[in-house]
Amino acid sequence: MNDAFFLAVAAATAGLLALALLLFASTLWLHRRTDAKAARSRRLSGLWEQFLLDHLAGEGMAEALWSRVGPGDELDFLHYLWTYHRTLSGEEKVRVESLAAPYLDRLAPRLASRLPEIRARAVITLAALGLDRYERQVLAALDDPSDLVAVQAAGALARSGRAGHLPAILSHFDRYAGWSSGFLVSLLASMGAAALPALRALFADASRSGTERAFAGLALMELSDAEAAQTAAGICASERDPALLEAALAVLGRVGGPEHLDAARPHRLSANPRVRRQALQVIGHLGGEDVWAELRESLEDGSALVRAEAGRSLMKAGATEALEELARSRDRKGDLARQSLEDGT
Amino acid sequence: MTLGGAWGGLLDAFNGLVLAYFLVLNFVYLTLGLLAFAALKRYTLRMKTIDVEEMLSAAGVPPITVLAPAYNEEAGCVESVKSLLTLRYPDFQIFVINDGSKDRTLAKLVDAFEMTPVTRVPVAQVPCAEVRAVYRSRRHPNLFLLDKVNGGKADALNAGLNYCGTPLFCAIDADSLLERDALMRVVRPFLEDSTTVATGGIIRIANGCSVRSGSVTDVSLPRNLLARFQVLEYLRAFLTGRMGWHALDATLVISGAFGLFRHATVTAAGGFWKDTVGEDMELVVRLHRHCREHGIPYRISFVPDPVAWTECPETLKVLGRQRDRWQRGLAQVIWRHRVMLLNPRYGFIGMAAYPYFFFLEMLGPILELGGYLGFLAALLTGHWSPAYVAAFLALSVAFGMALSIGAVAMEELTFRRYTRKADVFRLFVLAVVESLGYRQVLGWWRVKGVFNQFRNSKAWGAMERKGFQAGVAR
Numbered sequence: 110m111n112d113a114f115f116l117a118v119a120a121a122t123a124g125l126l127a128l129a130l131l132l133f134a135s136t137l138w139l140h141r142r143t144d145a146k147a148a149r150s151r152r153l154s155g156l157w158e159q160f161l162l163d164h165l166a167g168e169g170m171a172e173a174l175w176s177r178v179g180p181g182d183e184l185d186f187l188h189y190l191w192t193y194h195r196t197l198s199g200e201e202k203v204r205v206e207s208l209a210a211p212y213l214d215r216l217a218p219r220l221a222s223r224l225p226e227i228r229a230r231a232v233i234t235l236a237a238l239g240l241d242r243y244e245r246q247v248l249a250a251l252d253d254p255s256d257l258v259a260v261q262a263a264g265a266l267a268r269s270g271r272a273g274h275l276p277a278i279l280s281h282f283d284r285y286a287g288w289s290s291g292f293l294v295s296l297l298a299s300m301g302a303a304a305l306p307a308l309r310a311l312f313a314d315a316s317r318s319g320t321e322r323a324f325a326g327l328a329l330m331e332l333s334d335a336e337a338a339q340t341a342a343g344i345c346a347s348e349r350d351p352a353l354l355e356a357a358l359a360v361l362g363r364v365g366g367p368e369h370l371d372a373a374r375p376h377r378l379s380a381n382p383r384v385r386r387q388a389l390q391v392i393g394h395l396g397g398e399d400v401w402a403e404l405r406e407s408l409e410d411g412s413a414l415v416r417a418e419a420g421r422s423l424m425k426a427g428a429t430e431a432l433e434e435l436a437r438s439r440d441r442k443g444d445l446a447r448q449s450l451e452d453g454t
Numbered sequence: 455m456t457l458g459g460a461w462g463g464l465l466d467a468f469n470g471l472v473l474a475y476f477l478v479l480n481f482v483y484l485t486l487g488l489l490a491f492a493a494l495k496r497y498t499l500r501m502k503t504i505d506v507e508e509m510l511s512a513a514g515v516p517p518i519t520v521l522a523p524a525y526n527e528e529a530g531c532v533e534s535v536k537s538l539l540t541l542r543y544p545d546f547q548i549f550v551i552n553d554g555s556k557d558r559t560l561a562k563l564v565d566a567f568e569m570t571p572v573t574r575v576p577v578a579q580v581p582c583a584e585v586r587a588v589y590r591s592r593r594h595p596n597l598f599l600l601d602k603v604n605g606g607k608a609d610a611l612n613a614g615l616n617y618c619g620t621p622l623f624c625a626i627d628a629d630s631l632l633e634r635d636a637l638m639r640v641v642r643p644f645l646e647d648s649t650t651v652a653t654g655g656i657i658r659i660a661n662g663c664s665v666r667s668g669s670v671t672d673v674s675l676p677r678n679l680l681a682r683f684q685v686l687e688y689l690r691a692f693l694t695g696r697m698g699w700h701a702l703d704a705t706l707v708i709s710g711a712f713g714l715f716r717h718a719t720v721t722a723a724g725g726f727w728k729d730t731v732g733e734d735m736e737l738v739v740r741l742h743r744h745c746r747e748h749g750i751p752y753r754i755s756f757v758p759d760p761v762a763w764t765e766c767p768e769t770l771k772v773l774g775r776q777r778d779r780w781q782r783g784l785a786q787v788i789w790r791h792r793v794m795l796l797n798p799r800y801g802f803i804g805m806a807a808y809p810y811f812f813f814l815e816m817l818g819p820i821l822e823l824g825g826y827l828g829f830l831a832a833l834l835t836g837h838w839s840p841a842y843v844a845a846f847l848a849l850s851v852a853f854g855m856a857l858s859i860g861a862v863a864m865e866e867l868t869f870r871r872y873t874r875k876a877d878v879f880r881l882f883v884l885a886v887v888e889s890l891g892y893r894q895v896l897g898w899w900r901v902k903g904v905f906n907q908f909r910n911s912k913a914w915g916a917m918e919r920k921g922f923q924a925g926v927a928r
Contacts, residue, residue: 291515291645413576
C-alpha cells in the first residue's frame with residue numbers, strides 16, 4: 110500500500126472528524142436555539158393571553174393587545190391568533206379576525222415562498238383570519254404547482270362555508286383526486302348547508318365524471334340532505350359506474366324512504382361487492398318482511414363483507430325470529446345470524 | 455513484504471474487497487443520511503402545515519383495528535390494553551390475540567375487562583391455527599380478545615386479519631407503548647395518498663423513561679450503557695436509514711412493533727408468513743412484489759413522528775439473541791425473495807434497495823468480521839504497516855461517528871425528545887465510543903445470525919422484561 114493511499118485515508122479521516130465536529134457544534138447551537146425559541150413563545154403567549162381573553166369578553170381594547178406586539182413578533186402573533194380562532198365561533202371568531210387584520214400584510218409575502226409548506230401555511234392562516242381581503246389569493250392557490258397547497262386552499266375555502274367557492278373547489282378536483290375519499294368527502298361536507306344546491310346540481314349532472322358525482326353524493330349523505338334521495342334513486346335506475354352507484358345507495362341508506370326501496374333492490378346482485386353491500390344496507394334500512402327472503406339469500410354471498418351486511422340488514426329489517434331460527438344451525442349462516450343478533454342487542 | 459507472494463496477494467485481494475465494501479457501505483449511509491436530512495426538514499415543515507387533529511375531526515376517517523398478539527404476557531397485558539384504550543382516534547377497535555399462552559394472560563384480560571364470549575364470523579380466510587373463542591368487553595365495546603391455539607406471532611396476526619372488519623389494521627407488539635396520538639399521525643399517508651398500502655412509525659427506547667397511566671411522561675436516557683447504545687442505534691436506524699429509504703420511495707422495512715396496513719391488500723397478498731422470525735419485513739417485501747406483479751399502484755412509506763415506545767435488552771445475552779434473530783429474519787426474507795435482486799421488473803426496489811439489503815446488510819457483517827481478521831493477519835505477518843491499519847481503523851471510526859452524530863443532530867432538528875443538555879451530550883459521547891467495541895459485538899451477532907439462518911435455527915429467544923417504569927423524572 111503506497112503513501113498516496115495512506116494520505117488519502119488520513120485526509121478522509123480528518124475530513125470526517127471535522128464533519129463530526131461541525132455536526133456536534135451545530136447540534137449544540139440548535140439545542141440552545143430551540144430552547145430560546147420555546148422560551149420566547151412562552152413569554153409571548155403569557156404576554157398576550159390575558160389581553161386576548163379580555164378582548165374576547167368585550168372588556169379590553171384591541172389597542173391594549175396590539176401595543177404588546179413588538180417588531181418581529183407579528184407572525185408569531187398571527188399564529189397565536191390562528192390557534193385560538195380554530196376553537197372559537199360566532200362573535201368571538203370575528204373579534205379575533207379584527208385583531209389579526211393589521212398584521213396580515215406581513216404574512217402575505219409568504220404566499221410566494223419557494224417552499225410549498227410555507228405557502229400552504231400562509232394560505233391556511235390568511236383564509237382563516239382574512240378571507241375577505243385575501244380571497245383572490247386563496248382562490249389562486251387552488252392553481253398552485255404543489256398539490257399540498259391546492260388541497261389546503263380547498264380545505265380552507267370549504268371551511269369558510271361560502272357556497273360561492275364550491276365551483277372553484279370542484280373545478281380543481283383533479284388536484285385532490287389522490288387523497289382519500291373520506292377526506293375529500295368531509296372537505297366538501299364541511300361547507301355545510303350553504304353548499305347543498307351546488308352539491309345537488311353536481312350529483313345530478315350526468316355530464317360530470319362518476320367520481321366527482323360520487324363525492325358530491327357522499328357529501329350530501331354526510332349532510333343528511335333529504336332532497337338528494339330522488340336523484341340517488343334516479344342514478345340507481347340508470348347509471349353503471351360502481352363508485353357512483355355506491356354513493357347513490359349510501360344516500361338512500363341515509364335519507365331514502367320506502368318509495369326508494371325498489372331502486373336499490375336490483376343492485377343486491379351487482380357484480381361489484383361494494384355495491385352489493387351498500388344495496389343490502391339500503392334494503393335492510395327501508396324494507397320490512399318483504400325483503401327478508403332476498404336478504405337471506407345474500408347470507409350465501411361470495412364476499413364475507415356482503416354476508417356480514419346481509420346479517421346486519423336482516424336485523425334492521427326486523428327479522429329477529431328468522432335470525433334466531435338460523436342461529437340454531439351450526440353452519441356459517443348460523444354464526445352470522447348469532448353475530449347479527451348479538452350486535453343488534 | 456515478509457510473506458510469500460501468493461499469501462500476500464490473497465490477503466491484499468481480500469482486504470481490498472473489505473475496503474471496497476466499507477467504502478460502498480459508508481457511501482450509501484452518507485447518501486441516505488443526506489437524503490434523510492432533506493426529507494426530515496421538509497417533513498417537519500409539513501407537520502406544521504397540516505393539522506392532524508383538524509384533518510381527523512372531520513368525518514370520513516378510516517376506521518382502524520389494532521392487532522396486538524400476546525404470548526405469556528400476564529405481567530403487563532392488562533396495563534398494555536389499558537394504554538391502548540386511551541388512544542386518541544375517532545374510530546378504532548382493539549383485537550388482543552392470545553396466542554395459546556401458558557400463563558394467565560387470557561384469564562387476566564377476561565377478568566380485567568369483563569369480557570364475554572361472542573360470535574364473530576371471519577371476514578377473511580388467511581390460514582392460521584384454530585381460533586377457540588372470541589370475547590368482547592362489556593365495558594369497552596371496541597375491545598375484543600381472540601383466544602387461539604399457539605402458532606407464533608405471524609400466525610396470531612393472521613388470525614387477527616381474519617376477524618378484522620376495518621379497512622386498515624395496525625400491527626403492534628404486545629409490549630409496544632403507543633403514544634396517544636400515534637394512530638392519528640400514522641394514518642396521515644393514507645389520507646394524503648389513496649394508493650398507500652402500508653406505513654411505519656418510529657420505535658423509540660422506553661428504558662429510562664417515566665411511564666404513567668400508559669404514557670411516557672418524561673424522556674431520558676437509560677442508565678444502562680447497552681440500552682444507551684441502542685437509543686443511539688435506533689435514532690440512526692430510523693431517522694437516517696428509514697427516512698433515507700423513504701425519501702427514495704424504497705421502504706423495505708416496517709417495524710413489527712408499529713405498522714399500519716391496508717387490510718384488503720395484505721389479505722390479497724396472503725397475510726403474514728409464518729415460517730420466519732422476520733415476518734414484519736417479509737410482509738413489506740411481499741407487498742412490493744404483490745403490487746408490482748399485479749400492476750397495482752401503491753405506496754409504502756415511513757412517517758417519523760408517530761411513536762411506539764419499547765423496552766430494549768439490557769444484557770449482552772438477551773441483546774445477542776435479539777440481534778441473532780433479527781439477522782436470521784433478514785436473511786430468511788432476503789433469500790426468499792431473491793428473485794427481486796437486480797431485477798428491473800421491480801424498479802428501484804429491485805435494482806438498488808434489494809441489493810443493498812442483500813449484499814451490505816445480509817452478507818456485509820461476514821465481510822466486516824473477515825475484514826477485522828484479515829487486517830489482524832496482515833498486521834501480525836508484517837504485510838501491512840501498523841500505521842496503515844491504524845489509519846484505516848480511524849477512518850472507520852470517523853465514519854461511524856459522523857453518521858451517529860448526524861443522527862443526533864437530526865433528532866435535535868426535528869423531534870427533540872431528549873431535551874436535557876446532559877442527555878444530548880451523552881449521546882455525542884456514545885457516538886464517539888460506539889465504534890470501539892459495541893459495533894463489533896453487534897457485527898459478531900449478525901454474523902452468527904446469518905450462519906444460524908443457513909443452519910435453520912428457528913429460535914426466538916426470551917426477552918427479559920422489566921416493564922415500563924413509573925419512575926420520577928430526574
